Amino acid sequence: MPTATAIRAALANGEMTCEEVARACIERIRERERAVQAWHFFDPDLAIAQARALDRVGQRGPLAGVPVGIKDIIETADMPTEYGSPIFLGARPARDATCVAMARNAGSVVMGKTVTTEFANFTPGKTRNPHDAARTPGGSSSGSAAAVAAGMVPLAIGTQTTASTIRPASFCGIHGYRPTFDDFGCSGVMEASHSLDTIGLFARSLDDIALFRDALLGVESIAIPAETPAPRIGFCRTHLWSRVDPDVQTIIERSVQTLADAGAQVTEVALPADFDEIASIHQRISGFEFTRSLAAEIEHHWNDISERLRAGRIADGHACSYEQYRAACDAAERMRTMLAPIADPFDVLVTAASTGEAPVGLDTTGDASMCLIWTTMYVPALSLPVLRGPNGLPLGLQVIGKRHHDRALFAAARWIENILSYEDAS
Amino acid sequence: MPTATAIRAALANGEMTCEEVARACIERIRERERAVQAWHFFDPDLAIAQARALDRVGQRGPLAGVPVGIKDIIETADMPTEYGSPIFLGARPARDATCVAMARNAGSVVMGKTVTTEFANFTPGKTRNPHDAARTPGGSSSGSAAAVAAGMVPLAIGTQTTASTIRPASFCGIHGYRPTFDDFGCSGVMEASHSLDTIGLFARSLDDIALFRDALLGVESIAIPAETPAPRIGFCRTHLWSRVDPDVQTIIERSVQTLADAGAQVTEVALPADFDEIASIHQRISGFEFTRSLAAEIEHHWNDISERLRAGRIADGHACSYEQYRAACDAAERMRTMLAPIADPFDVLVTAASTGEAPVGLDTTGDASMCLIWTTMYVPALSLPVLRGPNGLPLGLQVIGKRHHDRALFAAARWIENILSYEDAS
Numbered sequence: 001m002p003t004a005t006a007i008r009a010a011l012a013n014g015e016m017t018c019e020e021v022a023r024a025c026i027e028r029i030r031e032r033e034r035a036v037q038a039w040h041f042f043d044p045d046l047a048i049a050q051a052r053a054l055d056r057v058g059q060r061g062p063l064a065g066v067p068v069g070i071k072d073i074i075e076t077a078d079m080p081t082e083y084g085s086p087i088f089l090g091a092r093p094a095r096d097a098t099c100v101a102m103a104r105n106a107g108s109v110v111m112g113k114t115v116t117t118e119f120a121n122f123t124p125g126k127t128r129n130p131h132d133a134a135r136t137p138g139g140s141s142s143g144s145a146a147a148v149a150a151g152m153v154p155l156a157i158g159t160q161t162t163a164s165t166i167r168p169a170s171f172c173g174i175h176g177y178r179p180t181f182d183d184f185g186c187s188g189v190m191e192a193s194h195s196l197d198t199i200g201l202f203a204r205s206l207d208d209i210a211l212f213r214d215a216l217l218g219v220e221s222i223a224i225p226a227e228t229p230a231p232r233i234g235f236c237r238t239h240l241w242s243r244v245d246p247d248v249q250t251i252i253e254r255s256v257q258t259l260a261d262a263g264a265q266v267t268e269v270a271l272p273a274d275f276d277e278i279a280s281i282h283q284r285i286s287g288f289e290f291t292r293s294l295a296a297e298i299e300h301h302w303n304d305i306s307e308r309l310r311a312g313r314i315a316d317g318h319a320c321s322y323e324q325y326r327a328a329c330d331a332a333e334r335m336r337t338m339l340a341p342i343a344d345p346f347d348v349l350v351t352a353a354s355t356g357e358a359p360v361g362l363d364t365t366g367d368a369s370m371c372l373i374w375t376t377m378y379v380p381a382l383s384l385p386v387l388r389g390p391n392g393l394p395l396g397l398q399v400i401g402k403r404h405h406d407r408a409l410f411a412a413a414r415w416i417e418n419i420l421s422y423e424d425a426s
Numbered sequence: 427m428p429t430a431t432a433i434r435a436a437l438a439n440g441e442m443t444c445e446e447v448a449r450a451c452i453e454r455i456r457e458r459e460r461a462v463q464a465w466h467f468f469d470p471d472l473a474i475a476q477a478r479a480l481d482r483v484g485q486r487g488p489l490a491g492v493p494v495g496i497k498d499i500i501e502t503a504d505m506p507t508e509y510g511s512p513i514f515l516g517a518r519p520a521r522d523a524t525c526v527a528m529a530r531n532a533g534s535v536v537m538g539k540t541v542t543t544e545f546a547n548f549t550p551g552k553t554r555n556p557h558d559a560a561r562t563p564g565g566s567s568s569g570s571a572a573a574v575a576a577g578m579v580p581l582a583i584g585t586q587t588t589a590s591t592i593r594p595a596s597f598c599g600i601h602g603y604r605p606t607f608d609d610f611g612c613s614g615v616m617e618a619s620h621s622l623d624t625i626g627l628f629a630r631s632l633d634d635i636a637l638f639r640d641a642l643l644g645v646e647s648i649a650i651p652a653e654t655p656a657p658r659i660g661f662c663r664t665h666l667w668s669r670v671d672p673d674v675q676t677i678i679e680r681s682v683q684t685l686a687d688a689g690a691q692v693t694e695v696a697l698p699a700d701f702d703e704i705a706s707i708h709q710r711i712s713g714f715e716f717t718r719s720l721a722a723e724i725e726h727h728w729n730d731i732s733e734r735l736r737a738g739r740i741a742d743g744h745a746c747s748y749e750q751y752r753a754a755c756d757a758a759e760r761m762r763t764m765l766a767p768i769a770d771p772f773d774v775l776v777t778a779a780s781t782g783e784a785p786v787g788l789d790t791t792g793d794a795s796m797c798l799i800w801t802t803m804y805v806p807a808l809s810l811p812v813l814r815g816p817n818g819l820p821l822g823l824q825v826i827g828k829r830h831h832d833r834a835l836f837a838a839a840r841w842i843e844n845i846l847s848y849e850d851a852s
Contacts, residue, residue: 077722081520091520094507098617101722185620187719191524191613218718219748292644293613296503296527322645326830404752 001028001151004066004208011065018065022051022109025067029111029152035133037126038147040072041079042112050109062215064107069147069156071140072113073120074199075188076100083190084116084125084140087301097188099157099199099216106215111153114143117365119294120159120192121313123306124365129171131393135358138168139365141200145172148202155212158200161192161286163354163371165200166398169383171358171366173394177201177209178371180403181378184216193289195329196282196375206417209382210410224410231347231412233259234269236400238351239276240369245356247390252352255387255397255420259350262419269349272338275373277331282372284320284328291317332376336403339377343402348412353396357389370398380406382413386420427454427577430492430634437491444491448477448535451493455537455578461559463552464573466498467505468538476535488641490533495573495582497566498539499546500625501614502526509616510542510551510566513727523614525583525625525642532641537579540569543791545720546585546618547739549732550791555597557819561784564594565791567626571598574628581638584626587618587712589780589797591626592824595809597784597792599820603627603635604797606829607804610642619715621755622708622801632843635808636836650836657773657838659685660695662826664777665702666795671782673816678778681813681823681846685776688845695775698764701799703757708798710746710754717743758802765803769828774838779822783815796824806832808839812846 001024002010010016026044033039051065059065075081075093082088096104104110115125117140127142129135130150137146141158145168148156158165160178169176178200186197199216203209207224214221235256241249260266290313291298297305298314305314320328343349355367374381380403383396399416401409427450428436436442452470459465477491485491501507501519508514522530530536541551543566553568555561556576563572567584571594574582584591586604595602604626612623625642629635633650640647661682667675686692716739717724723731724740731740746754769775781793800807806829809822825842827835 088520093520094514094517095616096722098719098721101725102718105721105725182621185617185715185719187617187620190521191611194611194613195608217748218721289611292528293524293611295524295531295644296522299527299531322643329830404755 001154001204003205004063004154004203004211005205007066007154008064011059018051018054018059018109019048021065022047022067025111025153032130032150032152036128036130036146036150038114038143038150038152040082040113040115040143043079046078047109047111054107054109059107061105061107062211062221063103065109066107066155067109067111067153068103069111069114069144069153070100071144071158072116073159073190074100074157076110076113079110079113081113084118084120085304087297087304093188095188098185100188102216102218103157114147114156116140117142118306118309119190120161120164121309122365123308124362128362129358131173132358135360136171136362136365138171138354138358140164141168142365144202145169145174145176148204149174154204155208156202158202159189160198160200160375161196162282162375163368165202166371166381166383166396167354167366167368169202169385170353170396171394173385175203175206175209175385176383176396177213178375178381179213180380180406183404183406191293193286194293195289196286206410206413213406222407224414227418228411228414230263230265231415232265232345234267234343234346234349236269236271236349236351238271238373243355243367243369244352248352248356248395251387251389251395252397256350259416259419267346269342271342274335274338278335278373278376281328281331282376283316284324285332287313287316288320288325290314336377348409349400351398351400353383353398357391357393357395374400378403380409382409384413384417386417427580427630429631430489430580430629430637431631433492433580434490437485444477444480444485444535445474447491448473448493451537451579458556458576458578462554462556462572462576464540464569464576464578466508466539466541466569472504473535473537480533480535485533487531487533488637488647489529491535492533492581493535493537493579494529495537495540495570495579496526497570497584498542499585499616500526500583502536502539505536505539507539510544510546511730513723513730519614521614524611526614528642528644529583540573540582542566543568544732544735545616546587546590547735548791549734550788554788555784557599558784561786562597562788562791564597564780564784566590567594567628568791570628571595571600571602574630575600580630581634582628584628585615586624586626586801587622588708588801589794591628592797592807592809592822593780593792593794595628595811596779596822597820599811601629601632601635601811602809602822603639604801604807605639606806606832609830609832617719619712620719621715622712632836632839639832648833650840653844654837654840656689656691657841658691658771660693660769660772660775662695662697662775662777664697664799669781669793669795670778674778674782674821677813677815677821678823682776685842685845693772695768697768700761700764704761704799704802707754707757708802709742710750711758713739713742714746714751716740762803774835775826777824777826779809779824783817783819783821800826805829806835808835810839810843812843
């Protein structure tokens with residue numbers, strides 16, 4: 001599967017038509033879907049009709065002719081949206097979500113709806129890891145990550161409330177991007193937690209991530225330079241480092257050493273003890289808000305909600321008083337203020353994107369520890385597919401930027417990729 | 427029309443059934459709707475069915491049996507949602523918006539969908555001011571405000587991105603409440619501007635506002651004490667004071683003097699010169715975000731968008747670069763930081779809720795100047811219907827609290843109302 005950037009070039013040069021691009025994706029889906037199960041809704045005729053329409057009117061827009069997958073908690077006016085729940089079987093929204101409308105306006109072909117965990121929480125869907133069908137692809141944006149990793153589409157949209165983009169990107173060996181909080185409108189994206197949710201993007205190259213972001217934001221596309229200066233890197237294990245597989249700890253530490261050897265200024269960064277509470281803070285905020293967002297389903301469809309969701313996020317939310325919730329929100333805001341001067345001397349922070357390779361088994365989407373801090377901090381993050389785990393499976397390096405400095409994050413990530421991809425290939 | 431609090435008492439005492447309450451509202455709607463035109467969708471059978479169901483199962487919840495109106499940019503699973511636009515004629519969402527689900531879970535009867543301006547922007551709907559049919563009810567939550575003011579429902583939900591709750595509350599002579607930004611999830615509420623939107627509440631008493639807020643937030647109902655201590659008041663004319671009708675300036679100044687005479691500690695508060703830019707900052711943020719939120723309609727339904735919206739918010743958005751947008755967001759955030767120490771010595775700030783009485787004519791929803799500052803500052807605000815304008819029409823006093831201290835705002839508002847309602851009656 002070529003990248004979106006390569007597809008754009010081939011289309012612009014007249015080497016391919018949009019229909020041919022769509023057909024290549026459809027072919028790939030037919031080959032791999034049985035093993036991967038990335039799609040919740042897929043109608044090849046609908047995809048081809050969109051591609052033909054683009055061929056007819058002439059391609060316009062930065063994503064013209066590029067197929068994208070859309071996580072099924074994101075609403076689409078021409079396809080069902082079921083939110084990973086049997087409660088919404090066949091539901092069809094009236095409007096496209098903002099990100100879907102922006103993708104279409106940029107010329108992309110919506111290939112279908114990708115599998116999400118139940119309401120973007122913990123109960124997995126059917127999707128398997130394209131690198132090993134016995135392992136989870138991660139979640140909650142399971143289908144979006146797996147579809148891109150399996151070469152079914154070059155781009156896909158997911159969301160992140162805890163680890164739902166960065167973790168599956170790490171497990172599936174692709175690029176995942178969680179933008180600065182509130183940079184993108186989330187209209188038409190089912191809220192899990194309104195003060196933590198963002199959309200998330202998946203792609204097969206860093207250039208594609210930048211292209212995709214600019215298109216969905218409706219701003220001029222600015223390519224990341226091919227060469228960027230060596231960044232100042234803060235290596236931040238976090239207080240949750242003990243959750244990281246020891247072999248993976250070594251792999252991450254070695255990669256950071258490689259970056260230092262290549263000329264990056266690397267400093268170890270510790271977070272203040274206040275951050276020890278962050279998992280419970282995240283749990284309170286997301287639980288309280290989720291039980292409000294899911295109020296109708298909790299009231300009227302209790303039996304159609306999985307036991308895991310009831311006993312997990314919903315029980316968390318019901319156990320959390322408004323005072324506890326507000327205290328958690330205030331604590332999170334204090335930590336954001338605390339993080340700024342800690343991160344300030346660096347261009348980026350670097351850490352693991354997941355606690356290990358994708359675990360064996362499909363009954364969990366993996367450990368969220370390495371992501372929930374950064375999600376709660378509202379900072380942008382990338383998972384770069386530049387590492388291999390002890391079993392030879394993909395492993396992401398997480399690179400974390402500053403709020404609203406997502407382009408600077410991309411520039412630093414470019415340098416890191418140039419070094420580590422070289423290592424990997426050598 | 428009794429208040430929600432009174433309806434709850436009558437229902438709890440067995441003096442009325444939910445069906446009787448609903449029928450009384452329906453009767454009132456039948457009497458007044460021709461003149462007021464508050465409703466975009468109203469099906470009495472559906473309302474009665476909800477009320478009967480409540481009577482059958484026994485009333486539960488803090489709003490059990492209380493009829494509410496829902497602004498038509500807020501999605502409802504059992505009624506159409508048309509967003510004030512012909513583009514969505516007959517559209518029917520799959521899920522209730524969070525605030526609708528919370529209202530239903532609290533036991534309320536959804537009476538119907540109230541008129542909104544086009545996509546909650548400037549092009550008015552059909553609604554008229556219940557106090558004078560030649561005047562605007564204000565907007566964009568025109569029908570919600572008018573329905574409550576006309577005694578058709580005790581409670582209604584609107585939204586505010588600029589002045590869309592506080593202004594119509596002022597024009598219609600009812601209580602309007604714009605909560606702290608981000609306190610309520612907005613899932614299922616069409617985004618106008620994701621970094622400015624909140625829901626807004628309308629009621630006929632301060633007690634009802636508190637009851638309604640607690641119910642929609644899913645927290646324990648805590649009544650505002652009947653007597654509260656005299657607050658420290660900052661009287662903030664703002665740099666936009668010259669837009670306020672001179673007679674109204676005098677009325678507001680006199681009411682503030684009354685509060686001082688009654689024992690409030692009143693100090694005049696000026697905002698720093700930076701705030702002079704706030705109207706253009708608000709315009710950039712709302713324009714940029716709105717053109718993304720409305721991306722699909724702009725692309726595919728241009729001819730069904732009003733000329734005023736195209737030439738207004740959409741043109742603003744298209745003229746605003748990402749850099750200008752980000753600079754505006756940063757400036758707004760700096761002002762929020764600046765406001766905190768200015769507001770800190772006071773319990774509340776007080777100013778006009780609108781620049782005057784509801785203007786004559788239905789082609790505009792009025793001047794937003796007195797609200798856009800506070801909207802952009804993310805602070806909670808109330809419009810208290812305690813004043814009369816030069817023509818004897820309603821005029822709100824705006825009382826502004828601190829972020830996340832909405833209950834403290836209610837307590838100060840109680841004291842203010844106790845003084846000024848007394849004045850008004852004497």
